[in-house]
Amino acid sequence: MRLVILGPPGAGKGTQAASIVDTFNVVHISTGDIFRENIKNDTPLGKKAKSYMDRGELVPDELVNDLVVDRLQKPDVENGFLLDGFPRTVNQAVALDAALEQMGTKLDRVINIVVASDLLIDRAVGRRVCPTCGRTYHIKNQKPAVEGKCDDDGASLIQRDDDTEETVKKRIDVYERQTSPLIDYYKAQGLLLDIDGSKDIDVVFEDIRAGLDKEA
Ligand code: AP5
Numbered sequence: 001m002r003l004v005i006l007g008p009p010g011a012g013k014g015t016q017a018a019s020i021v022d023t024f025n026v027v028h029i030s031t032g033d034i035f036r037e038n039i040k041n042d043t044p045l046g047k048k049a050k051s052y053m054d055r056g057e058l059v060p061d062e063l064v065n066d067l068v069v070d071r072l073q074k075p076d077v078e079n080g081f082l083l084d085g086f087p088r089t090v091n092q093a094v095a096l097d098a099a100l101e102q103m104g105t106k107l108d109r110v111i112n113i114v115v116a117s118d119l120l121i122d123r124a125v126g127r128r129v130c131p132t133c134g135r136t137y138h139i140k141n142q143k144p145a146v147e148g149k150c151d152d153d154g155a156s157l158i159q160r161d162d163d164t165e166e167t168v169k170k171r172i173d174v175y176e177r178q179t180s181p182l183i184d185y186y187k188a189q190g191l192l193l194d195i196d197g198s199k200d201i202d203v204v205f206e207d208i209r210a211g212l213d214k215e216a
Helices: 013-024 031-040 044-055 061-071 090-102 117-125 165-179 181-188 201-215
Strands: 002-006 027-030 081-084 109-114 127-129 136-138 192-196
Touching: 002 013, 002 181, 013 027, 013 081, 013 109, 013 201, 027 031, 031 044, 031 061, 031 081, 044 061, 044 165, 061 090, 090 181, 109 181, 109 201, 117 127, 117 165, 165 181, 181 192, 192 201
Parallel strands: 002 081, 002 109, 027 081, 109 192
Antiparallel strands: 127 136
């Protein structure tokens, strides 16, 4: 299955992606994770991306499109993929469509996670992540067994640099202006699966699973 997961910052895309890739046996491709890994490793791409990310702005399309198109050529993608955080502009969506067409394939579904803005701020500001394995927690909704430590590897949890209230508000604004037009773009293609992301994590996943099973 070839999937995109769409939704504003803090909607739960990464949280749901973890369950979706396990259940549907597809590869998770998160552009945010790819950029954060490059920042951690101090690569030229990471250096370029960091200033945009810290300001809550989008990294320019020309830095993102080739990266994703290259990733989609890798053999592990053959069984399907879940794109998380890409596309984020209509330009990126057009580039994705063109790349898939060249590969002789196309998207099956676009999961659109819908959550109100006040919840988004609380979720993103309260998020904590494991710097070693990337697992996501929340100070209220998804606590680790031992406060501040990852359940899987015991590493000390950190807060993402772009999860301050001010930057989250900026990211939501950027989403509204630059990414939300993709909802109509994919609706017009008959691909959109709207999901109420304000419910509990497990319930949201069951709704996604039911929606994807129905279409499969
Ligand atoms: P990216 O990493 O993609 O961030 P984002 O889209 O802003 O999304 P988040 O990771 O903040 O949220 P999420 O929806 O994954 O929520 P999560 O599951 O963690 O991008 C970061 C930056 O990189 C961008 O700002 C941009 O600069 C750059 N970038 C990336 N891709 C780009 C592209 N294609 N083009 C240009 N620039 C790009 O959940 C959040 C919290 O809520 C967690 O703590 C979780 O535990 C909790 N939670 C989740 N679901 C629930 C629930 N149902 N109930 C209660 N709590 C929940």
